[in-house]
Amino acid sequence: xxxxxxxxxxxxxxxxxxxxxxxxxxxxxxxxxxxxxxxxxxxxxxxxxxxxxxxxxxxxxxxxxxxxxxxxxxxxxxxxxxxxxxxxxxxxxxxxxxxxxxxxxxxxxxxxxxxxxxxxxxxxxxxxxxxxxxxxxxxxxxxxxxxxxxxxxxxxxxxxxxxxxxxxxxxxxxxxxxxxxxxxxxxxxxxxxxxxxxxxxxxxxxxxxxxxxxxxxxxxxxxxxxxxxxxxxxxxxxxxxxxxxxxxxxxxxxxxxxxxxxxxxxxxxxxxxxxxxxxxxxxxxxxxxxxxxxxxxxxxxxxxxxxxxxxxxxxxxxxxxxxxxxxxxxxxx
Ligand SMILES: *Cc1c(COP(=O)(O)O)cnc(C)c1O
Numbered sequence: 001x002x003x004x005x006x007x008x009x010x011x012x013x014x015x016x017x018x019x020x021x022x023x024x025x026x027x028x029x030x031x032x033x034x035x036x037x038x039x040x041x042x043x044x045x046x047x048x049x050x051x052x053x054x055x056x057x058x059x060x061x062x063x064x065x066x067x068x069x070x071x072x073x074x075x076x077x078x079x080x081x082x083x084x085x086x087x088x089x090x091x092x093x094x095x096x097x098x099x100x101x102x103x104x105x106x107x108x109x110x111x112x113x114x115x116x117x118x119x120x121x122x123x124x125x126x127x128x129x130x131x132x133x134x135x136x137x138x139x140x141x142x143x144x145x146x147x148x149x150x151x152x153x154x155x156x157x158x159x160x161x162x163x164x165x166x167x168x169x170x171x172x173x174x175x176x177x178x179x180x181x182x183x184x185x186x187x188x189x190x191x192x193x194x195x196x197x198x199x200x201x202x203x204x205x206x207x208x209x210x211x212x213x214x215x216x217x218x219x220x221x222x223x224x225x226x227x228x229x230x231x232x233x234x235x236x237x238x239x240x241x242x243x244x245x246x247x248x249x250x251x252x253x254x255x256x257x258x259x260x261x262x263x264x265x266x267x268x269x270x271x272x273x274x275x276x277x278x279x280x281x282x283x284x285x286x287x288x289x290x291x292x293x294x295x296x297x298x299x300x301x302x303x304x305x306x307x308x309x310x311x312x313x314x315x316x317x318x319x320x321x322x323x324x325x326x327x328x329x330x331x332x333x
Contacts, residue, residue: 001028005174016307018308023313032060032090032093041058072097075156077101079102088122099148103127168234174312178201183313187209210246212251213255250299266287286318290316
């Protein structure tokens with residue numbers, strides 16, 4: 001599989017001699033897309049094989065019906081979560097039953113994300129915001145195992161070593177990826193960023209754009225993910241050029257917070273994006289992650305932050321969330 005790349009022409013970039021290519025992970029599959037597939041891949045394999053290196057290798061383009069022995073996947077997420085959406089769809093595709101532990105109260109009718117998840121066969125359960133804080137605790141996991149039987153637990157957002165491992169494969173699937181100087185990606189947990197960092201070649205750099213307020217807190221967490229990975233024997237593409245940074249100024253007030261500036265930018269960018277190569281469909285950004293990262297990148301380009309650079313911007317998908325966000329926006333605006 002070679003991943004789709006789109007080269008765009010953007011006025012500010014042309015002025016500063018910056019070349020922008022976009023890695024369209026939003027196009028890899030209609031339902032299981034973006035970075036979420038990469039974070040799920042080895043977790044699903046581990047659930048089926050009892051090890052991520054087992055005999056069954058999962059391929060999104062050739063979903064096999066594997067009918068695993070009674071195992072269910074259980075995972076955690078917010079009510080609009082891209083991870084919940086992708087896990088439900090992947091479970092349906094590969095015939096693995098899924099359970100979603102959702103943060104907060106049950107609402108009726110279900111929002112578009114949860115309605116989809118349920119339609120894919122995911123069983124939904126709700127944890128109060130207080131109880132949800134225990135999502136990584138061993139005690140809660142033991143209780144869940146006692147309740148649901150044979151389950152494989154994937155942490156929120158697919159944030160574990162299997163998630164990192166899948167993300168180390170992203171750049172390798174990009175044609176001529178060593179030609180890019182700087183790779184930019186939006187960060188929630190930083191799992192995707194960690195995987196990309198672990199697949200770099202010399203002279204390449206990755207910049208992460210946290211969408212949460214106070215994103216500096218991710219630095220030690222990402223460092224930990226990287227060091228844990230380096231301590232394993234898992235595959236390491238690239239040449240261990242661990243060259244990365246976080247730019248924490250483009251959170252727009254915090255997770256899922258947006259303002260008029262961001263909305264205007266998103267519309268402008270989608271309109272101005274001139275399609276130069278390959279991909280025929282226009283581009284949409286999501287509100288939560290990619291709009292903020294693209295806004296940050298364009299702002300930095302204007303400041304001359306990337307002179308004569310070839311940039312690869314990772315479109316991590318997340319477009320399913322726009323439905324729910326538009327419903328919310330119509331109430332505020
Ligand atoms: C989940 C998500 C991210 C964040 O990925 P992390 O690995 O948690 O940093 C970025 N973009 C989109 C569209 C996402 O859905």
